[in-house]
Structure formats: C-alpha cells, structure tokens
Amino acid sequence: MRTHKMTAALIALGLAATGATACSNESGAATGSLKIGLLASLSGTYQAIGTDMRDGFQLYLNMHGGKLGGHPVELVVADEGDGAPTAVPAATKLVKQDKVVALTGVVGGGSAAAIQPVLAQAKIPFIGANARPKIDDISHTWHTSYLSQETGAAIAQYVRDNVKGKVYAIGPDYQGGWDQLKGFTDAYAKAGGELANPDGKARFTPFPATKNFTPYFAQIKASGASAVYTFYAGGAAIDFVKQYAQSEVKDLPLYAAGFLTEGGVLNAQGDSARNVFSVLNYSPDLDNAQNREFVAAWKADHDGPPTTYAMASFDAAAVLDKAIGAAGANPTAESINNAIAGLGQIESPRGAWQFSKKTHSPVQKWYLRQVRPDGRALSNTVVGDLATVGE
Secondary structure, three states: OOOEOOOHHHHOOOOEOOOOOEOEOOOOOEOOEEEEEEEEOOOOOOHHHHHHHHHHHHHHHHHOOOEEOOEEEEEEEEEOOOOHHHHHHHHHHHHHHOOOOEEEEOOOHHHHHHOHHHHHHHOOOEEEOOEEOOOOOOOOEEEOOEEOOHHHHHHHHHHHHHOOOOEEEEEEOOHHHHHHHHHHHHHHHHOOOOEOOOOOOOEEEOOOOOOOOHHHHHHHHHHOOOEEEEOOOHHHHHHHHHHHOOOOOOOOOEEEEHHHHOOHHHHHHHHHHOOOEEEEOOOOOOOOHHHHHHHHHHHOOEOOOOOHHHHHHHHHHHHHHHHHHHOOOOOOHHHHHHHHHOOOOEOOOOOOEEEOOOOOOEEEEEEEEEEEEEOOEEEEEEEEEEEEEOO
C-alpha cells in the first residue's frame, strides 16, 4: 500500500473544504456552501480503491479552491464498507440527515444498485465513479467510469484475434464479477471465441472467502486452455496474481480487466504481475495536457501514480463543477441533475469523453496495457488502443 504525504486539507476530508456551513432554504436551494456526499469503501476488501476515489475528488477540490461551480463545497464522506449492508445506511444518512445535494463515489456494483431506492425517493443526482450494474431508472444516475460489462467487451476481440485456442474465464461470485465476466464472455462468443470452461460458462469463486486459488488453477490446467481471462480487484487480485505466477498454469497468457493490476495491488504483486495484459479506460502514461497536470498534482501528495479510480472520481468533481456552475445562483439537486443532462464533452486525463444519452455513462476509448518495467518499478504501460465503447 502506498504511503500518503497528505496535506492538512486532505486529512480533514470529513470536514468542510472551506470551513463554510451548508444550509438551504425551504425550497432546497443552497444559500451557503453546498453539501456533496461521497460514499466509498474506506474499510474492508476494497479500502484502497475507496481511498483513491475519495482522494481523487478531494484533489479536484484542492485544485479549484474548495469550490464547484463557484460555490464553496462541504464534502461529507461516508464508508461504504464491503457492500450493501453498510452502504445503504450510510447513503441514507447522507441523504436524509446530512441533506447532500448530490452523491458520488461507490466502489461496488451491488452497493450502487442497493442505494438506488434511497436516491430515487429523494431525487438526488448520483454521479458514480466506479462500476455500475443494470439500473432501470437512470433519470438521476450518472457514471464517470464505465458500465460493468464494458471492460471485458472492449478486449474480447483482441483476445480472440491473439489467442489460438480456447480461453478459460474466471472471477469472483458477486454482482461485479458476474457483470465483468459476462461482458467478456458475451463479446468473445460473438467474435467467434470458445471458452475452455467445461460447461462453456465462466467459473465463479466464493467471495470474499476465496484466498487459495490453487484448486482453480488445477481446473484451468485440466481444461486445456490456451489463455486465461479474469476479473479480480483489491486483496483478491493480489492473491490471484501471486499464486498464478507460482502455479501449474503460469505459462498461460493472462488477460484481465485492468483492476487486476491497478494501483497499490501492483506494488504488492511485484514481479508476479510481469507481462499481464489488461484493459482499462485510463493509464497514467497517457500523453495529454489534462493528464500531465493531474498526474503531477497527484504525485505531489502520493507515493505512486494515480489510478482509474482516482481519475473517475476527479472527473466526477469536474462534472459537478460544470453542472453546478450551469445550475443558477441557488443550485438545487434537481437543477444540478438537469444541468448534468445538458453537459457536452468533458476534458479528462483519460482523453475527452461525454455522457451517453442512452446510458448516462461515458462514451470513451479503452486501452490495452501490459505490466512492464518502468525504471526500477513495474507499471501498467499502454501498448495499444482498443475499442471506443458506449452508446
């Protein structure tokens, strides 16, 4: 895990960014600073991801004087934990007690789905900054990251073109794992690929209980697979990659959703992750002005490059900045949501993107990365462009 060299502003994440007190009149219009809720996993399996999301949003505030759309902001941070049982009460408090005008963050797809009734009832815009499962009513739901099935779908054709033989698909048994693997397996089959899994369906491992993947590697070996495609994140990604490198299938090419080697998990995986191919919507080595500025600002307070989680949360703040600025002198939850709907292109460290009118998620380019040496350390290096995904 990287060590933070946090400024006093970052340490005081649960406090007002400017010291102002949020308040509203009876119509819900802001008359002082705006309260923005940020819900992320600050404990549990995905603590590192949640921390990056929190810090990415706060970094944008720090770079913009603690204001969004010209209004002072109070960032109210809550812990999502490991999923819906902790995420729902935390979101409920942010909405009903703290009375935030918008909510952002959320690591888990299951959490994102579970909090929807709370947000729908209050008609508060949700600007999610990580994976999103299928949600029927997206009138107040936006995402700056991706739809959960898009990651695997973006690399499926590449895997089909470059693997001569069948591919074994494996991931964790929960909503995020189901969606991530379905995106790959559906697109891979459409491209003419065939799974090595005996029943032709992805293998799911118990979550979060699975720590020993050795039995599953034996199953992969027995299947005769020519390569493996996987999705794991957080601590499970560390276990999977380190054990894979010592297993009887270590010589099989490993393709993955980029979260397998993203951020602090790569440091923990060390040389075990060398040569892993992954697909993601961001890499810190992308050459554009927004990314250079973002990476420099991030590295000033962190021992390591920014992750896609930090970038998507940074962009969530950028979306709110533009929307709040367009929502009038006294922004309300509804006027902010309406303004988001009218936003055009967003300039981002990942490259320019915009919200799909159909899905409220980014229409964006995806990148092929490989874990390679970068000086003394290993890094996820962009080695090619993949599909532009989004409707």
